[in-house]
Amino acid sequence: MSDLLIALRTFIRLVEVPSFSRVAREIHASHTTVARRLDLVEAHFGVRLFHRTTRRLVPTADADQLLVHARTMLDALDLAEADFGPERDQPHGLVRIGLTTALGLHYVERLGELARRYPGLQIDCAMTDWQRDVVEDRLDLAVRVGPIGDDSLVAHPLGRLARRLVAHPAYLAAHGVPASADALTGHQCIAYAYGDMPARWTIDGRERLVKGLVRSDNSEAVHRAALSGLGIALLPAIRVAGDMAAGRLVPVLPDSVIAPLDIFAVHPSRRRLPPRARIVLDFIKAHFPV
The missing domain is CATH 3.40.190.10 (Periplasmic binding protein-like II)
Structure with missing residues (x-):
């Protein structure tokens, strides 16, 4: 993948979580690497994307505008890789799921079936009883107690929990x-x-x-x-x-x-889910407790 595409992914994450140190930890890179990637994006488009102080990183109006284009472009790239890349035949990679404690324990006990069928998958279960921010916490999917009340999330009804x-x-x-x-x-x-x-x-x-x-x-x-x-x-x-x-x-x-409680699975975009996340969503639906 080109340096600019990698830098754009870093830029998107900086807008979502305006912290050099946190983004650096997430991508296993140095603070300097994150800053250089941001410099690359700013130089390429000839704009200033953040106001930087010793304590804060504040996106500019240009950053808000570029964010829309960057997400559209990288979403399209992800879908093309899903359609033509190796994941098309054997989905693999990390899927992060936000789960309540009770449902998380229920699903963890049944993950063996998924592991046997798709050995290339990695499932990260973020289990808490409060509602995590799907975008800020980089969740591919989350299980929520309804009503959702967030138009930016796509909701899939799972069922009712007695x-x-x-x-x-x-x-x-x-x-x-x-x-x-x-x-x-x-x-x-x-x-x-x-x-x-x-x-x-x-x-x-x-x-x-x-x-x-x-x-x-x-x-x-x-x-x-x-x-x-x-x-x-x-x-x-x-x-x-x-x-x-x-x-x-x-x-x-x-x-x-x-x-009973109305339970939904949500994800943070209206684009088609990558195959690995779609498989986990289908698993969640199929194994919802009845």
Whole structure:
């Protein structure tokens, strides 16, 4: 690939993440190399692309305009390489996926099938329960809880994720079994929430504030707290099915209605996905929990 094309890819990334040091780490190059590539693009087009200070890197109006052309050109090149290059017959390379913890663990347990069929693929699972920025974090795909609310992302509906209220038998033996959703206010509820946001559970069509000794912004932490007998938790059914079958957790208010979560796969462009990312998207769709 020509030096200018490589430099344009670096320029695009600098606009997305205006940091020489971060881009240098991502592409395994030196700060000087990144700066030289930017100099090459500026010299070729005869424009200044960033205002540079000791603390900030701010794209200019020319950078915003060039960014549109650079992305269009490199997207077209990527598609041509997908159609005529070696990936056409045997997709290979890195695919970065943003996943929630519960769904990430679900898919990781099933990746063996994908690895056997496409040994040239590398899957990087970025698992967090907050929504990563797809562009800034260089994700090829991300699994999101809807609604998406971002017109720049292409969304593929995956399905609906059921949830269950559960608790350890020892907790219920010590504190009693709630007879209704209203009775949850008198129980230790293991809240899944972020920062200072209050935890709310919608049960039987009514939203209720819940609280307890433990809260976390990670669903696996909530899961383990429930297994430790610390209270009642609201968790994805896929995470607690095995525990319920083994008696480690038991259902709470099993006849209550808890709305499932709408789940989508998203990617950051309306162009056709490269074959390696398309294969992973198809795998995600095929193995969505039912």
